[in-house]
Amino acid sequence: MAGSLDGVVLVPVADQAPGQVGTRTRFTYHERDGHIWAEYAGGDVVRGHLVGTRQGDRIDFRYVQLKTDGRTASGHCVSTVAELPDGRLxxxxxxxxxxxxxxxxxxVEQPLS
Structure with a gap:
């Protein structure tokens, strides 16, 4: 199993469509006892939150965000956690x-130091 996400900052490696997360978005993850949550902001997202669970290297979470145009959006995501050769997640x-x-x-991955 890849390392803990607690306190880890992750960034998208590419931009998505306008109004969605992009390379200027920063996620700060927290992890405790199989629970995952994060705050995120940047780019077209004023504020976002996600919450879910982790089992091994699989994360299942729901997210909600406020966009710069004042609209809100929500969704569901399943992620696989991997460790890169240089140790980043x-x-x-x-x-x-x-x-x-x-x-x-x-x-999304940890930025280079």
């Missing part, structure tokens, strides 16, 4: 909006 994500149309995949 990466999440490979499959997500789906619940409040609007759309789904996709994305990757």
């Amino acid at each position: 990466r999440l490979e994500e499959s997500w789906e909006w619940e409040s609007q149309e759309g789904s996709g995949t994305s990757v």
Whole structure:
């Protein structure tokens, strides 16, 4: 199993569509006893929160966010935690909006120091 996400900052490796998370978004993760939560902001997202569970290297969570245009959005995501050769953590994500149309995949990882 890859290392703990507690206190880890992750960033998207690529931009998504406008109004979604992008390379300027920063996620700060917390982990305790199989529970995962995070705060995020940046780019088109004013404030976002996610909460879920971790079993091994699989994370299942729901997210909600406030966008710069004043709209809110929510969805569901399943991620796989991987450790990169240099020790940084990466999440490979499959997500789906619940409040609007759309789904996709994305990757977030610890930035280089």
